[in-house]
Amino acid sequence: MAFPPDFLWGVSTSAYQIEGSPLADGAGPSNWHRFCRPGGAGAHLAPGGDVACDHYHRWREDIALMKELGFQSYRFSVSWSRVLPGGRGPVNPAGLDFYAKLVDGLLEAGIRPLITLFHWDLPAALEDRGGWLDPDLPGRFADYAHTVASALSDRVEMWSTLNEPWVVMHEGHLQGSHPPGHRDFRELPRVSHNLLLAHGLGVQACRAAGARTVGLVVNIEPKHPATDRPADVAAAARADAYMNRHYLDPVFFGRYPEEFPALFGEAWPAFPEADFRTIQEPIDYLGLNYYSRGITRHDPAVPFGQWSSVPHPSHLRTDMDWEVYPEGLTETLLWLQDRYGPIPVYVNENGAAFPDPATAPPGGVRDPLRVEYFRTHLQAVLSAMARGADVRGYSAWSLLDNFEWALGYAKRFGIVHVDYETLKRTPKASARFLSEVVRSNGQVLG
Ligand code: GBH
Numbered sequence: 384m385a386f387p388p389d390f391l392w393g394v395s396t397s398a399y400q401i402e403g404s405p406l407a408d409g410a411g412p413s414n415w416h417r418f419c420r421p422g423g424a425g426a427h428l429a430p431g432g433d434v435a436c437d438h439y440h441r442w443r444e445d446i447a448l449m450k451e452l453g454f455q456s457y458r459f460s461v462s463w464s465r466v467l468p469g470g471r472g473p474v475n476p477a478g479l480d481f482y483a484k485l486v487d488g489l490l491e492a493g494i495r496p497l498i499t500l501f502h503w504d505l506p507a508a509l510e511d512r513g514g515w516l517d518p519d520l521p522g523r524f525a526d527y528a529h530t531v532a533s534a535l536s537d538r539v540e541m542w543s544t545l546n547e548p549w550v551v552m553h554e555g556h557l558q559g560s561h562p563p564g565h566r567d568f569r570e571l572p573r574v575s576h577n578l579l580l581a582h583g584l585g586v587q588a589c590r591a592a593g594a595r596t597v598g599l600v601v602n603i604e605p606k607h608p609a610t611d612r613p614a615d616v617a618a619a620a621r622a623d624a625y626m627n628r629h630y631l632d633p634v635f636f637g638r639y640p641e642e643f644p645a646l647f648g649e650a651w652p653a654f655p656e657a658d659f660r661t662i663q664e665p666i667d668y669l670g671l672n673y674y675s676r677g678i679t680r681h682d683p684a685v686p687f688g689q690w691s692s693v694p695h696p697s698h699l700r701t702d703m704d705w706e707v708y709p710e711g712l713t714e715t716l717l718w719l720q721d722r723y724g725p726i727p728v729y730v731n732e733n734g735a736a737f738p739d740p741a742t743a744p745p746g747g748v749r750d751p752l753r754v755e756y757f758r759t760h761l762q763a764v765l766s767a768m769a770r771g772a773d774v775r776g777y778s779a780w781s782l783l784d785n786f787e788w789a790l791g792y793a794k795r796f797g798i799v800h801v802d803y804e805t806l807k808r809t810p811k812a813s814a815r816f817l818s819e820v821v822r823s824n825g826q827v828l829g
Contacts, residue, residue: 414563533593621688673732
């Protein structure tokens, strides 16, 4: 079993995590920019993405690096507040121009640009109006999507609306670790519904602006019960509904998982039927972000949902404390085809944080655990394809070590090392490994 000749090999990043210069050239502040400042709920993360990898100035060097490594595609996100500083209203031409130049540079280097319109950084002005709780936000997102797609759809074929709506909802409104820093489960249904409406309207807006291929990117983690006790089995089903079926059931079936009225209780609203026609707008592909699985047990001490995760006693865990579980990627790919039918899938993120030195040693950065992570997960993709999964591409997370959100710069996901003192880029052994994978179209996996 081999990868088909047109399999698309790439790397991923996101705007706030790598760009730096968040207010340059007329950009407005984003929610993440404000979150990480003194007085913000994430002030301990200061200076946040103020410098990050300085990709805003070093993008030419980063394109050259990807070209040298042989990648065929580059998935990045556009910062809404660069393009529309106030979230709505007048366009900031310099903001749009940054991405136009990036796209042209990529095309010149023979690398296909894949654009994500929303990878978590929201214009602060829109957060002030309620953010994802604001019923107007889906419409604002569609306007923004239309603006960007109109400018770039002549050169960019593949688009995605949202990256991981689950994280926006869960971390922003239940855990409080991302902006707006709320901890109120009663907000979750409305936040999710607005994210889904934004997605549906966003697909329509992208198409109206000439985008050919439009999809949604979700994070999926198989939820395995910790024991076969009925309480644990039921807890795993609730966790699966909450994380894995939460956005895909509405998009593909026009309804929320059947567990939700009981899960949310009195906080579960009646949504207008007509909304689901927007949400069900057909998509051209599904983007899958896969990192790990969740071993789940019933846990009455957890106020919302009554489940928690238990670590596997012996499996390796990454620096994020996530279990290394490549079988879960095969399982997820097969589950997607099985539940949602024949839809092209792109693995849009997969990768691992393991500790690397702050400064690259003269001999280069050796990251054998990350290499092994990629090798086993790519083999897992192949097994799923051998069993019928329609996987069209694979994009590693991430090109560069970068700002890992609520965990700052301590966690390194890059295949290219970044020295945060000098901003020097040094490809790690994992970058060389993936480069060989691309060049041989997977033959080196054996
Ligand atoms: C992605 O999200 C993001 O798209 C990207 O920006 C980020 O840098 C990257 O991953 C690395 O974090 O241990 O029980 O809390 C990751 C989505 C969802 C994966 C939650 C891990 C943790 C389960 N994550 N999951 S738990």
